[in-house]
Amino acid sequence: MKIVALYGTESGHAEEVAFALRxxxxxxxxxxxxxxxxxxxxxxxxxxxxIACATHGGGELPGFAQFLHDDLIDLHPNLSGVRYAMFGLGDTSYGEKYNRGSKQFDELLTGLGAERVGPFGEHDELSRQDPGKLGVTWAREVLAAIGA
Incomplete structure (x- = not known):
């Protein structure tokens, strides 16, 4: 199966997840x-x-992830037939803004017709867990859920 490990990052943790998946x-x-x-x-x-997407600052998307997000809003492509799974990276000390970046991307993709599959993965910076290892565990759960 072809997999695209798409990542949006500020600190590099989402990139760690993508490369651990690869x-x-x-x-x-x-x-x-x-x-x-x-x-x-x-x-x-x-x-x-x-998709591994961090949350930056007070609940925003990382800078370059914001550009892609905005382009998707502007161009409004039909994403029917696109399947994705989401892994958010954030910090629970931000309360309601925890993992807001990944949730924004998730809402947009679903609104454009894409289908989210498997569990929504999360990494909390305060947990001190390795984001790459946690991301790989999540990805295996996603693959099991779709029978791949």
Missing amino acids: KSLTGHEVEAVNMADAATDVFEPGPLFL
């Missing part, structure tokens, strides 16, 4: 793509998108 999901063709380098046409039916 290294650990043997048996699948995994491409890590930074949202900074992605255009809206990255979303196409076929691959499974495993």
Whole structure:
């Protein structure tokens, strides 16, 4: 199965997740793509998108993830047939703003017709857990949920 590990990051933790997925999901063709380098046409039916997105500041998307998010809003592509899973990275000390960046992306993709599959993964910076290892565990749960 082709997998696109799409990541939006400020601190590098979402990138760690994407590269851990590329290294650990043997048996699948995994491409890590930074949202900074992605255009809206990255979303196409076929691959499974495993999206790792951080929350920055007071609940905002990372800078380059915001650009992709805004382009998706402006261009409003039909994402029917696109399957994705979401992994949010944040800090629970921010209360209601915890993982708000990934939730914004999730809401937008669903609103454009994409289908979220598997569990919504989360990493809390305060947990001191390794985001890459936690992301790989989440991705395996997603793959199991879709029978891949």
